[in-house]
Amino acid sequence: MRINRMGVLAAGHASVDFYQGAIPAIVPFLVAERHYGYVAASGIVLAATLLSSIVQPLFGAVADRWRLAWLIPVSMLVTGLGAGLAGPAGSYPLTWLAIALSGLGVAAYHPESARLARTVSGGSHVGMSWFSLGGNLGFAVAPLLVTPLLSWGGLAASPLLVVPAALGCLVTVAAMRSAGRGAGAGRTETDAKDDWPAFVRLALVMGLRSVGYIGLSTFVALYAGGGTAGAVALFLQFAGGAAGTILGGRLATRLGRVRTLRLAYALAVPALAGVVLVPGPGLYVFAAAAGVALYVPFSLHVTLGQDYLPRHAGTASGVTLGLAVSAGGVASPLVGALAEATSLRVALLALAVMPLLAWLLARPLREPAIAVPPR
Known part of the structure; x- marks a missing residue:
């Protein structure tokens, strides 16, 4: 039953992160x-991503x-409703607000749902990796x-985008009921102390990982030549990232x-460096390897953060699933500027420094005590 509930929660996670890719x-x-310019278009993306990560x-x-x-199902519906209103909104300010509403729904969903998933999985690393995989697949x-x-149907068909959120909400509510009333809700009661220095170090590690992964995903298609090859x-x-998520658990x-x-x-x-240094078809092998290596620790960051801050599991989930992940998006223009100043090859090779710095920062980290919220 626990495995079934984790599968359902992963499906619900997919229905929410679907909108981050939508x-x-x-x-x-x-x-x-509507003939939006580049600045207006980037403002729409900013409303959905950066705002969500900060909140x-x-x-x-x-x-x-x-x-x-109760915030879990409500936030799922808000996420879908915001995306669905993007078409009928009409004016740019209303469209921006609709997209921002969707981003706020994503932000509200993740901290409480991550704690629920941790509770339902009984602290299983494999269970948490399946929950994370659901989000990755929804985005993809x-x-x-x-x-x-x-x-x-054009933008007039955007109200149909509410459907994935509605379906995800239904299955998630069913999983919550089967897990027991109030499962995963409320403040964690524990005698353990928060380890803020370790948590801050972990957040920096995640930020470096995000720069490497998002920087590669932003430019690897262009480096491969675009089109089908890209x-x-x-x-x-x-695909490597999806495999790495399960492998990590x-x-x-x-x-x-x-x-x-x-x-x-x-x-x-070496996986990131191989994308640039190995010629021919080797690029594809190393692109997949980089996806695996950079996603193996993804779900582990979440549970480590929760265990470093056992008294603030919601805050830990919000940072590990939101703020630290947004670092890659913020740094992407810097990677692009480096590519323009030198070459795309140099910029991609520089990304290999990110996991090296993450490895150095992670060396002093220690395995924390597991602090699973009471069921």
């Missing part, structure tokens, strides 16, 4: 139908003080569904989370 897919239709820790702090199990499939829908390289990176069960994290970052250095 917003970039909506932007080209906003540009085509997530605030929702986490609130979740540490009050019982907010969004363009494959949104683009055909809006190509068929699409294949990007797909292999994403299983390795952590055998080796421990911190050892797995260090091993992954050590392997990510």
Whole structure:
């Protein structure tokens, strides 16, 4: 039953992170139908991503003080509603607010849902990796569904985007009921102390990882030559990330989370460098390897953060799933500037420094005591 509930929660996670991939897919239709410029289009993406990432820790702090199990299904519906209103909104300010509403829904969902997933999984690293995988898959499939829908009906069809959120809400509520009333809600009661220095170090590690992964996903298709070759390289990176998410949970069960994290970052250095230094088809092999290595620690960051801050599990979830992840998006223009000043090859090679720095920062980390919220 626990495995079934984790699968359902992973599906719900997929329905929420679907909208993080859906917003970039909506932007080209906003540009085509409403003639938005590059600045206006980037403002739409900013409303959905950066705003969501910054607000997530605030929702986490609130979740540490009050019982907010009800926020999980409500935030899912808000996420879908915001994306669905992007078409009918009409004016740019209303469209921006609709997209921002979707981003706020994403921000409200993750801290409490991550704690619920931790509770339902019984602290299992493998269970948490499945929950994380759901979000990754939802993000990845969004363009494959949104683009055909809006190509068929234009922005007038955007209200249909509410459907994934509604379905995800239904299955998540069912999982919450089967897990027991109030599962995962409320403040964690524990005698353990928060280790803020270790948590801050972990957040910096995550930020460096995000710069490497998002920087690669932003430019690897272009480096591969664009077109089909670029699409294949990007797909292999994403597929490697999905495999790495599951692999990370299983390795952590055998080796421990911190050892797995260090091993992954050590392997990510040659994987990122190989994308540039190995000629021909080797690029595709190393793009996949980089995706695996950089996603092995992803779900482990979440549980480590929760265990470093056992009294503030919601805050930990908000930072590890939101603020630290946004670092890659913020740094992407800097990677682009480096590519313009030198070459794309140099810029991509510089990304290999990120996991090296992450490995160095992670060396002093120690395995914390497991602090699973009472069921």
